[in-house]
Amino acid sequence: GEDVEQSLFLSVREGDSSVINCTYTDSSSTYLYWYKQEPGAGLQLLTYIFSNMDMKQDQRLTVLLNKKDKHLSLRIADTQTGDSAIYFCAESITGGFKTIFGAGTRLFVKA
Amino acid sequence: KAGVTQTPRYLIKTRGQQVTLSCSPISGHRSVSWYQQTPGQGLQFLFEYFSETQRNKGNFPGRFSGRQFSNSRSEMNVSTLELGDSALYLCASSPGLAPYEQYFGPGTRLTVT
Numbered sequence: 001g002e003d004v005e006q007s008l009f010l011s012v013r014e015g016d017s018s019v020i021n022c023t024y025t026d027s028s029s030t031y032l033y034w035y036k037q038e039p040g041a042g043l044q045l046l047t048y049i050f051s052n053m054d055m056k057q058d059q060r061l062t063v064l065l066n067k068k069d070k071h072l073s074l075r076i077a078d079t080q081t082g083d084s085a086i087y088f089c090a091e092s093i094t095g096g097f098k099t100i101f102g103a104g105t106r107l108f109v110k111a
Numbered sequence: 112k113a114g115v116t117q118t119p120r121y122l123i124k125t126r127g128q129q130v131t132l133s134c135s136p137i138s139g140h141r142s143v144s145w146y147q148q149t150p151g152q153g154l155q156f157l158f159e160y161f162s163e164t165q166r167n168k169g170n171f172p173g174r175f176s177g178r179q180f181s182n183s184r185s186e187m188n189v190s191t192l193e194l195g196d197s198a199l200y201l202c203a204s205s206p207g208l209a210p211y212e213q214y215f216g217p218g219t220r221l222t223v224t
Binding site: 031033035040041042043044045048050088092094096097098099100101102103104 | 115142144146153154156159161166167169201203209210211212213214215216217218
């Protein structure tokens with residue numbers, strides 16, 4: 001079945017890099033996403049990667065995918081206090097029309 | 112382009128009542144998904160509609176239902192409300208085709224007393 005797991009908390013200092021990790025279970029052709037949620041708001045799509053890719057970079061964000069271990073990570077370079085939020089990893093199987101979300105990782109950025 | 116709008120933003124209902132939530136997707140998007148977000152269960156998928164057809168649904172009781180109109184606007188209904196239905200209900204708009212990226216509204220905060 002589909003399941004997405006991620007650690008619940010991460011604390012970093014401003015200016016450092018943050019790495020948020022996620023594991024997923026489904027080995028089908030799939031898209032994997034990272035969303036950000038700030039207090040009192042809906043989710044904001046940050047980036048996504050298809051399961052046949054290894055890496056994707058978008059400005060300060062780098063996504064790495066290890067297909068063998070079904071492990072996805074999001075690296076945020078030069079983390080700022082404005083990056084403090086909950087980050088959700090999510091998976092959508094092609095043709096499944098359903099996205100499964102992890103529990104979210106709360107990122108604390110200390111000034 | 113206007114974003115996803117959800118109405119109402121906040122709602123207080125009593126156990127046993129029913130409620131209807133509304134979602135207007137981004138112009139041109141044909142898919143609307145609904146999610147329930149609670150501190151204990153996280154984000155749970157309710158259902159997805161594409162061009163007025165439900166393509167998938169999550170594991171929720173039949174008290175939860177939805178529909179999509181020809182203009183892609185969607186409504187979800189919860190009948191016979193229970194205390195456990197208190198949650199943030201999020202609507203997500205998508206073109207409906209791969210890569211299925213979703214754009215979320217701000218949510219409707221439902222409190223059942």
